[in-house]
Amino acid sequence: MLIWHGLVVAGIVVCAILAIRAQRLLTSALWLAGCSALVAVLLYLMGAAELAVIELSVGAGLVTVLFVFAINIAGEDAASLPSPLPRPLSWVVVLVAVGLLAWRVLPELLPLPWLRVTDSSTFSDWVWGNRMVDLLLQVVLIFAGVLGMMGLLSERKKAGEHEEESA
Amino acid sequence: MNLSVATLVFVAVLGLLGVGLYALLATRNLIKVIVALQILVKGAMLALVLAGRLRNAVQEAQSLALTVIVADTIVAVIGLTLAVQIRQRLGTLDIKALTSLRR
Numbered sequence: 710m711l712i713w714h715g716l717v718v719a720g721i722v723v724c725a726i727l728a729i730r731a732q733r734l735l736t737s738a739l740w741l742a743g744c745s746a747l748v749a750v751l752l753y754l755m756g757a758a759e760l761a762v763i764e765l766s767v768g769a770g771l772v773t774v775l776f777v778f779a780i781n782i783a784g785e786d787a788a789s790l791p792s793p794l795p796r797p798l799s800w801v802v803v804l805v806a807v808g809l810l811a812w813r814v815l816p817e818l819l820p821l822p823w824l825r826v827t828d829s830s831t832f833s834d835w836v837w838g839n840r841m842v843d844l845l846l847q848v849v850l851i852f853a854g855v856l857g858m859m860g861l862l863s864e865r866k867k868a869g870e871h872e873e874e875s876a
Numbered sequence: 877m878n879l880s881v882a883t884l885v886f887v888a889v890l891g892l893l894g895v896g897l898y899a900l901l902a903t904r905n906l907i908k909v910i911v912a913l914q915i916l917v918k919g920a921m922l923a924l925v926l927a928g929r930l931r932n933a934v935q936e937a938q939s940l941a942l943t944v945i946v947a948d949t950i951v952a953v954i955g956l957t958l959a960v961q962i963r964q965r966l967g968t969l970d971i972k973a974l975t976s977l978r979r
Contacts, residue, residue: 714884722891725915729899734907741911744892748918751888755881757925760938760945764921767945772914772952779956780907783963790970792902799901807894814886821930823881828932835939843939847946854950861957 714754721747734785738776745769759832885926892919906962906969910955917948 721744728740745768753761792799836844896916903909921941928937963969 711879711881711884714881718884718888718891721888722895725892725895725918728911728915729895729903729908734905737908737911741914744915744918748888748922751885751922752925755885755925755929756934757929757938757941760925760941763942763945767949768914768918772949775952775956776907776911779960783907783960783969790904790972793904793972794901796902799898802901803894803898806897807890810893811886811890815883818882818886818930819880821880821882823930824932826929826932826934828934830935832935832938835935836942839936840939840943843943847943850946850950854953857954858957861954861961864961 714751717747717751717754721751734780735777738773738780741776742769742773745772756826882926882930885922889919889923889926892916892922904971906959906971907956909971910952910959913955914948914952917944917951920944921948 724740724744724747728737728744731737731740746765749761749765749769752758752764892915896912896914896919899912899915900909903912921944924941924944925934925937928934928940959969962974966973
């Protein structure tokens with residue numbers, strides 16, 4: 710069992726690194742989809758089956774389609790520009806942040822046993838019963854996202870109209 | 877060392893957070909920045925479910941992580957739309973070229 714978890718964890722980290730290192734944006738989006746799919750597998754192995762399905766369909770499916778669509782329209786730009794911060798400084802910041810997190814959490818985490826799930830409540834109890842405010846927030850978020858996207862996309866039309874008027 | 881499933885999952889969380897943070901600091905391409913944000917949020921979501929699993933509250937953690945997924949997807953949608961618009965207007969995806977916002 711531990712071997713499977715180990716393989717999936719290694720796959721997740723390797724996919725994330727390759728998504729960042731890929732020279733082409735499309736390759737980067739596909740590695741991100743692989744990372745999402747492996748995160749879904751890990752969630753399933755941890756007993757969060759419902760969330761795994763949602764992550765697989767939304768994280769690996771919908772978001773990848775969005776990325777491919779956007780890259781198709783925007784076109785491949787130079788993905789390997791020199792970094793805005795000196796690379797050693799970025800490494801130091803990342804290592805300090807990750808090191809501090811590990812230092813704070815690992816001593817608490819190591820003694821905790823990996824017990825069987827005895828939680829008798831169901832996912833729908835929590836989503837529809839105890840988390841109605843979250844559901845409302847999600848509806849508002851989706852509306853805000855759609856309105857924001859439509860607003861941004863209509864900007865070009867307005868700009869085009871102005872150009873036509875001035876011409 | 878007591879290597880349990882929890883430790884392995886935490887290694888994945890640390891890996892995702894580290895890679896995402898590094899990419900945020902080191903990349904200048906707008907679409908890559910959104911990829912980095914996606915990776916960071918995946919790390920945070922895994923940490924949330926891990927905490928729920930260890931406290932025997934998986935379902936509660938799942939219902940919280942659902943909101944994270946929705947918010948993350950909306951961020952990706954808005955970010956990618958913005959990137960497409962910037963590319964069509966300014967002809968570049970380089971975040972250093974977005975200095976016209978300063979004027």
